Amino acid sequence: MTTSSLQPGSTRSRPKWDEAIPPVLRPLLRAYALGYASVVAPRLLTLVLQLVTRRSRDASNTTIPKLPRESFLVSLRRILRGGLALQRFPTFCAALVGGSTLLDVLSRFQIFISILSFEIIINGRHRLSRWIATFVAACLGLKLLQSRRSERFEETNPVKSELTPGTIHHTTRYAGRTLDLSLFAVTRALDVIVGGLWARRRGRRLASGRWTRVESAISNLTDPAIFAISCSLIMWAWVYSPSSLPRAYDKWISSAAAVDTRLIEALKRFRTGEIRYQEDTGQAPLLQGMCLEYKWPLQWGDPAKAIPFPCEIVHMGCGPSCEYHALSRCYRSCKWSMAMYLPLNLLLVVRHPNAKGLKTALLSACRSSAFLGSFIMLFYYGVCLARTRVGPHLIGRNSTACNKIDDGICVGSGCFLCGWSILLEAAGRRKDMALFVAPRAMATVLPRRYAWDKQWRETVVFAASTAVVFTCALEDRKRVRGVLGNVLGTVLEA
Template sequence: MQQQRRATVPGAGGGAFLQLRSLPPALRPLVRAYLLGYASAVAPRLLTLILQHLSRRRTKNKKTLPAELDERTFGESVVHVLRTGLEPQRFPTFCAVLVGGSTLLQEPLKRIIARVATGLGDTARLRIARWLASLVAASFSLRLLQSKPGLPRRDSSSAVAAQADRDAQGGKKFAGRTLDLTLFAATQAVDVIVGELWSRHRARRTAARKWTKGEQFISRMIDPLTFVASCGTIMWAWFYSPDSLPSGYNRWITSAAHVDLRLIEALRRARSGELRYAEETGQAPLLGAMCKDYGLPYEWGDPVKVVPFPCDIVHMGRGPSCEYHAWRRFWLSWRWAMYTYLPLALALQLRKPTRKSPLLALLSASRSSAFLATFITFFYYGVCLGRTRVGPHLVGKTVPCRQRIDSGLCVGAGCFLCGWSVLIETASRRRDMALFVAPRAMATLLPRRCAADKQWRETLVFAASVAVVFTCALENPERVRGMMGGILGLTMRN
């Protein structure tokens, strides 16, 4: 089974670069993990620098740096990125300690267990040794990453970073910089455990010829349901508590949404009670100014005169039809997404180019763009369903009911619908996407920081989760699903 797994891992049968035949087998996982960690940490930053440099060279703005100074600044930035990636408290060293420790400690621990627990068989000793080796390596590697001094990462929200700065000035010490990594490991561990239990349940039911269509349906829908629940949580957080999301993630969602932020602010104020229908609370200028910008009557934005404010405002001047607005949203979002997905799809096809590569790249990019466009369309149309199409018929049309709808029910409808766009993707993509968004959804439910003396809890969760995933990757690699399974299959082989 493991040999079959290795044959399917990208790069497993590639050149000698990652096979490292010149190194002793015991050291290959450690070095391979360091190289992959270094590439993943440095390559995106280098790509960003290159794109920024090319953009500056093409611009005709007179305020740009002189050519000679720009080249020198670019070179210094590249050297800085390459050098900081080599620091011992960075991600590459973390990867090397995590993987290297998990593999190198196995044999010593197995010998110790053999002396202490003489009644255990070789298989049980190896399994316990692997679990303990991964536990120790994960604990040490995470502590190494956490030991780097400094404020929260740049992708933390501005409010979190500002509070951290005030706490640092006051002498307080807080932790939480590695929360996203810990939640990612915990999600993978839960997926491994639940998947193994479900697999055994299925084997028993199949052997007894009691496996039902309902259970088969659950097997197919577990990933889509995970994605739907996770995306709903993330979108709710983006709407009402954006500081719970990393700032980069928050900006990307806002960019993809193409929404007037005054509309978002109005719905937030409706939820907080600052904006109340049929009551004068001084909120007319917010949506009133928006109405003027989109050629709509100013009075439509006054919550005292118009209850509720028309969906024309939600459509941002594209007419009263919710269905037309949904279709136009789909088209604009699909076109916007193609600018991102098509170059990536073409680049992936260059690995093994054929005559059909351009067509395959176009189909792949179109499908991914359709997913994103449907996600955005479902969210907006869900808001319209809640506000005008369905919500008033279920909740009521009185002023308090309208207030209740715009205080969260309409946004909740959009949050519930948007994730179902994942059904457009293939089963393998649904799995990867579910595993990608689940830890981000969990992060919105937890504080971004914790007291430094409570950091041992995070370390324990991370270590136990990694021990589960790594042990499973060595004993039953097919059980570790998604991209992580492929990476571990490539990294941990001798």
């Protein structure tokens, strides 16, 4: 026992769980464990919450048959076993990380091509061999995920056969299941490359004393701008083409927005021209149903008579004031999000509870709730600005101008404004949030399904992007910004 270990206040470093494992295999096991936890943990949490909800409901209502205990155990076993399947995300993580590290080790013993040997060692590091190793592992790992069949990416159609009488059913497979993952890798690779170039420029400019306020503003506003632009595309897609968003993402936005689906449908019909002001196209019953529920005059829902629809319809019972509606939206959304963010932040301090950690968790939950509340408030107020406060003064109040406002301008205004609520978040979180929404925004302008024979293009792009990110993370984890850099640094270290 050393003298330092006996000194008051000294702490011993706890042995790592994978210390007994050979160093070359540690990244593989860490990646598998992390991938398994990311797949299983959310589903286990959902299952436990469902069980608690059902038990509280059963206790208050004895007429409802109680949920058998066996069904919970069956669901639990299905979740735990599902994460162990070969074609699932944990195996992909292990193949990607383990394959890249193992291939890199092999390449150091037998250099790939002797002609390239002088390029492989750059600054004492095997950058090229590491890039190639990760590229190969990423190709194989993504192919493993893509090989899993999914009904959403298959289409069965009857086909007449010339050889046999009658018709046969032909199944066509489509690619696109891994699109979100590939776009995530592309976004991260672009961030690493562009961020590296900008950091070099900044270093040179600072050294020469030529760093300007404009360049400083660009550095500070890049992440908020990426977030705002990405959210604009996502919210536009949520209104007009929700099928371009992942189902879980679309469902979460709908829950947060708390909007009557008839309003969204009316906006879509304005966009397609099915609803036009001063014309009777048979669409009046859509919003007149809302008029009956909220006890408004029926003519408010008739586009032939109400030019435009009163903004009070958008407010959904909050009165005629656009400002009061915006503030009420902010309050309700903050309360809704606080119930979500506060438990998550408190979980982080359960292991080592203290007053400082509790205060930090509370402040973090309040800030995140204020961000989400402001996001929703700005979206709705942007719609009102275009429809009532500003739009009519700039475009006009006749039926043609009102059609233009309601067939896209009002939604576009809300989409443009909402993302700037990111400025309420801490600067450290802005980059993670920007890089989280950017690939989802890119997915809205790309087809969710495409021809199976074009899948190799996605595989190559994913593998090249992942190779860039892994190579940079191994050299300096700080080059990969945000949480991902810390995670990769921890997983890839020997």
